[in-house]
Amino acid sequence: MRHFYASIALASGVSAKELAEYLGHHDPGYTLRIYTHSVPSSHRRAREAADGIFKPRHTGAARLEDPETA
Numbered sequence: 755m756r757h758f759y760a761s762i763a764l765a766s767g768v769s770a771k772e773l774a775e776y777l778g779h780h781d782p783g784y785t786l787r788i789y790t791h792s793v794p795s796s797h798r799r800a801r802e803a804a805d806g807i808f809k810p811r812h813t814g815a816a817r818l819e820d821p822e823t824a
Contacts, residue, residue, distance in 0.1 A: 756777070757789075760773060760777060760785070760788075760789045761789060763776070764789050769782075770782040770783075770785050770786045773785055773789070
């Protein structure tokens with residue numbers, strides 16, 4: 755049940771630091787080493803976070819490569 759709880763918590767977005775505290779681990783790194791397989795979407799979330807930062811912002815001016823305004 756402990757492993758199940760930890761896996762579900764990480765998959766639901768609970769931070770490793772919080773989970774380590776809940777489980778009584780002194781080091782969040784230890785928690786991650788045991789349960790890292792439970793976070794399969796972490797790569798997707800990291801890509802989405804980076805995309806959100808570097809995504810071009812629309813300034814209201816028409817872009818030349820935009821097929822609707824060409």
